[in-house]
Amino acid sequence: MNRRYIFILVSIAAAALLAYLFFIPKGDGTNETAKVEKKRYVKSVYASGYVDSVNKVQIKPEVSGYIDRINVKEGDRVQKGEVIATIKNDKLKEQLREISAKRGLIENRMKEDSPFLKALKDEIAIWKMNTEIEERNFERRESLFQKGIISKEDFDKAKQGLEVTEKTYAKSLEGLNDQLASLKSELESLTASEQAVVREMEKHEIKSPVDGEVLRKFAEEGDYVNSVLKDDILFSIGNPGTLETVLSVDEEFIPLIKPGEKVLITTDAYPGKVFEGKIRVIERETDRVSRTVKVKADTDYPPDIPVGITVEANIVVTDREGLFISKEAYKDGYIEVVRDGKKVRVPVEPGAEEDSYIEIKDGAPGSEETLTR
Numbered sequence: 001m002n003r004r005y006i007f008i009l010v011s012i013a014a015a016a017l018l019a020y021l022f023f024i025p026k027g028d029g030t031n032e033t034a035k036v037e038k039k040r041y042v043k044s045v046y047a048s049g050y051v052d053s054v055n056k057v058q059i060k061p062e063v064s065g066y067i068d069r070i071n072v073k074e075g076d077r078v079q080k081g082e083v084i085a086t087i088k089n090d091k092l093k094e095q096l097r098e099i100s101a102k103r104g105l106i107e108n109r110m111k112e113d114s115p116f117l118k119a120l121k122d123e124i125a126i127w128k129m130n131t132e133i134e135e136r137n138f139e140r141r142e143s144l145f146q147k148g149i150i151s152k153e154d155f156d157k158a159k160q161g162l163e164v165t166e167k168t169y170a171k172s173l174e175g176l177n178d179q180l181a182s183l184k185s186e187l188e189s190l191t192a193s194e195q196a197v198v199r200e201m202e203k204h205e206i207k208s209p210v211d212g213e214v215l216r217k218f219a220e221e222g223d224y225v226n227s228v229l230k231d232d233i234l235f236s237i238g239n240p241g242t243l244e245t246v247l248s249v250d251e252e253f254i255p256l257i258k259p260g261e262k263v264l265i266t267t268d269a270y271p272g273k274v275f276e277g278k279i280r281v282i283e284r285e286t287d288r289v290s291r292t293v294k295v296k297a298d299t300d301y302p303p304d305i306p307v308g309i310t311v312e313a314n315i316v317v318t319d320r321e322g323l324f325i326s327k328e329a330y331k332d333g334y335i336e337v338v339r340d341g342k343k344v345r346v347p348v349e350p351g352a353e354e355d356s357y358i359e360i361k362d363g364a365p366g367s368e369e370t371l372t373r
Helices: 090-109 115-146 152-203 251-256
Strands: 005-011 021-025 031-035 037-053 057-059 065-070 083-087 205-207 212-217 235-238 243-250 262-266 275-287 292-299 310-326 334-339 342-347 349-354 357-362 369-371
Touching: 037 349, 090 115, 090 152, 115 152, 152 205, 243 251, 243 262, 243 275, 243 310, 251 292, 262 292
Parallel strands: 021 369
Antiparallel strands: 005 037, 021 031, 037 243, 037 310, 057 235, 065 083, 083 205, 212 235, 243 292, 262 275, 262 310, 275 292, 310 357, 334 342, 334 369, 349 357
């Protein structure tokens, strides 16, 4: 019998048996009777799998490096967002210190009373004063020139001196604004760099994404972890109080599986114990390597059962009562019965077959005697 597709015929109690008789020929040509029985017909699909925590998560590193500290152990309760481990980030800390130092220097320079700005403003004040002096000097020279007291050459020199002083004053103002703009731009750049380093440092803090219990710790302090490797897992976190059964079912039997179907589960850890569950989820994608589909079942397990323990299961896809006769009494859609002392062929609709029995779904005889061929 195929272990992955199991049929079971269970006889109903004697009081529930039907008293129909069949005749099975003996070697001497006489007929031998046999009973038509009402039996329970059970068909199940075999699957193997494991016990898992509902909504269990496996935590992987976002960055590569050496584990600096682990803050939890198996069985500890953790909260969402709690830091459960850290990866060394000495270089990032040094970068952050350097950026913070530069940022502090820029911020100090941008203060109103900073020596840097004070020197620039003092220079501007000097050129402003010089410009005012040159303006007054030019006005006097212009008046004297108009009166013919000084030559045009002296007037032009005064005019040129004023223009030079005004340009220098304007450039000093422009220089102050350029310095402030440059400091602001540099501060923004340093702030962005600082935030980027902080975000990168946060990746070195391994945080729990959910509330739950640490089911397993895969690494130790000092271990090197690689964010590129698919299977480099640090922790698994879940809730052992809400368990489920995860089964791998051959893809050819998936059309038989429906949500709500009963599952009978056994495990070597609890010999002789059968756990009962119900199908809750049938995944929509096949594993192309194993050619199986994951099926999940809600199951009542004892509180001390380990998460991940291996189980075997039978998913009950059919469970009904029916009338069954010996296969020797059936041929090509007919059975023979005795009516008024004569053999009569009676058409019947066959159903399930198993071992030496066949189900009669329609056309089962009444009180007539049945003969085999």
